[in-house]
Amino acid sequence: MDGDLLVSHAHTAAIMRGATGYLKIDLTALGRNYRKLLSMLAPVRAGAVVKADAYGLGAERVAKTLYGQGCRHFFVAQFVEAVRLRPALAQDAQIFVLNGLQPGSEIACAEMGVVPVLNSLAQWRQWSAAAGALKRCLPAVLQFDTGMSRLGFPPEERAELAAALRDGGNVEILFIMSHLASADEGDGKQNGEQLAEMAGIAEEFPGLDISFANSGGVFLGGAYHGVLARPGIALYGGAPNAGEKNPMEPVVSLNVAVVQTRTVPSGTKVSYGGAYVAQREMRLATIAAGYADGLPRSLGDRGAVFYRGVRLPIVGRVSMDSITIDISVLPENTLTLGSLVEVLGPHQTLEDIARDADTISYEILTGLGDRYHRQYR
Numbered sequence: 001m002d003g004d005l006l007v008s009h010a011h012t013a014a015i016m017r018g019a020t021g022y023l024k025i026d027l028t029a030l031g032r033n034y035r036k037l038l039s040m041l042a043p044v045r046a047g048a049v050v051k052a053d054a055y056g057l058g059a060e061r062v063a064k065t066l067y068g069q070g071c072r073h074f075f076v077a078q079f080v081e082a083v084r085l086r087p088a089l090a091q092d093a094q095i096f097v098l099n100g101l102q103p104g105s106e107i108a109c110a111e112m113g114v115v116p117v118l119n120s121l122a123q124w125r126q127w128s129a130a131a132g133a134l135k136r137c138l139p140a141v142l143q144f145d146t147g148m149s150r151l152g153f154p155p156e157e158r159a160e161l162a163a164a165l166r167d168g169g170n171v172e173i174l175f176i177m178s179h180l181a182s183a184d185e186g187d188g189k190q191n192g193e194q195l196a197e198m199a200g201i202a203e204e205f206p207g208l209d210i211s212f213a214n215s216g217g218v219f220l221g222g223a224y225h226g227v228l229a230r231p232g233i234a235l236y237g238g239a240p241n242a243g244e245k246n247p248m249e250p251v252v253s254l255n256v257a258v259v260q261t262r263t264v265p266s267g268t269k270v271s272y273g274g275a276y277v278a279q280r281e282m283r284l285a286t287i288a289a290g291y292a293d294g295l296p297r298s299l300g301d302r303g304a305v306f307y308r309g310v311r312l313p314i315v316g317r318v319s320m321d322s323i324t325i326d327i328s329v330l331p332e333n334t335l336t337l338g339s340l341v342e343v344l345g346p347h348q349t350l351e352d353i354a355r356d357a358d359t360i361s362y363e364i365l366t367g368l369g370d371r372y373h374r375q376y377r
């Protein structure tokens with residue numbers, strides 16, 4: 001055991017020595033973001049959406065941190081994620097599978113104590129049958145489609161579902177839920193439409209608690225809060241409202257090392273395809289992260305990194321493992337082999353890089369690769 005620990009420390013030290021990217025994940029900031037949402041929701045409770053490895057930050061670390069803050073409801077997308085996370089959490093933590101119940105997984109799901117979100121009559125029947133086979137009552141959540149046409153009971157299945165619920169079916173409904181399509185747009189007309197649809201559903205299925213709000217929904221006001229919110233991105237420091245000042249604290253920072261520098265004369269081609277041609281003498285640095293590390297190819301000739309607040313534009317195409325940046329504005333020898341530049345941090349937010357890459361913060365976070373040295377605080 002001690003031997004293993006030593007090997008693992010030596011291993012970590014070796015990785016750190018050779019690391020060319022440092023991803024810092026601030027679990028104390030995560031905890032503060034959770035408490036901030038709680039204070040906005042009180043007395044409504046907040047679960048946490050930890051799908052896709054907690055948006056790339058590490059589901060186990062994130063879930064344990066939030067459990068320590070009182071969170072007891074954890075949402076993943078796929079059953080495999082629930083299987084991985086279940087042993088890490090105490091028994092009073094519940095794990096919900098948003099994508100629903102896959103045929104063949106019913107007994108494993110029941111035995112692991114994982115709660116499926118049932119999205120259709122077919123899934124309801126499967127779960128009810130599993131309960132019958134196991135001769136016990138099984139818990140479930142019902143998701144209704146209120147306007148995304150993605151997941152959840154469609155309107156035409158509601159009457160039959162209501163009848164099935166009256167018969168019992170050995171299934172205990174913990175709560176009902178739906179998901180907002182435009183919650184990040186505070187003035188979005190669709191929010192009100194979905195809220196009205198959900199109010200109608202609540203009348204058809206009386207006496208059941210409601211979970212409705214994602215991160216954006218928390219900021220839409222009390223009408224959207226139900227009894228249990230399901231924030232994801234806001235916990236991880238992403239902006240819950242498009243185009244507004246981000247009220248959340250950053251959780252992630254990323255610094256990447258310079259692996260080579262050079263000075264090139266005017267007319268020199270840079271990166272694949274010779275797509276960028278230097279228009280003057282330039283000083284360039286190549287940094288050790290590329291699209292395989294989650295920095296999208298769409299950042300080519302558009303995005304930037306920072307060094308002590310100075311913007312260093314990306315020049316040419318993004319490679320799989322590297323990116324070339326223009327460091328001409330810095331005094332010579334400021335950046336040398338091993339110097340770190342900021343990709344995400346005080347000068348460049350998730351939203352900044354997402355905008356330059358023509359995507360959203362969610363895609364940047366979930367794409368962050370596993371070659372970075374991860375430091376949890």
Ligand SMILES: *Cc1c(COP(=O)(O)O)cnc(C)c1O
Pocket residue numbers: 049051098178179213214215216230231232233234
């Ligand atoms: C991903 C997801 C969430 C969390 O959304 P955020 O915008 O990240 O807060 C909540 N509910 C459902 C059903 C989801 O799929």
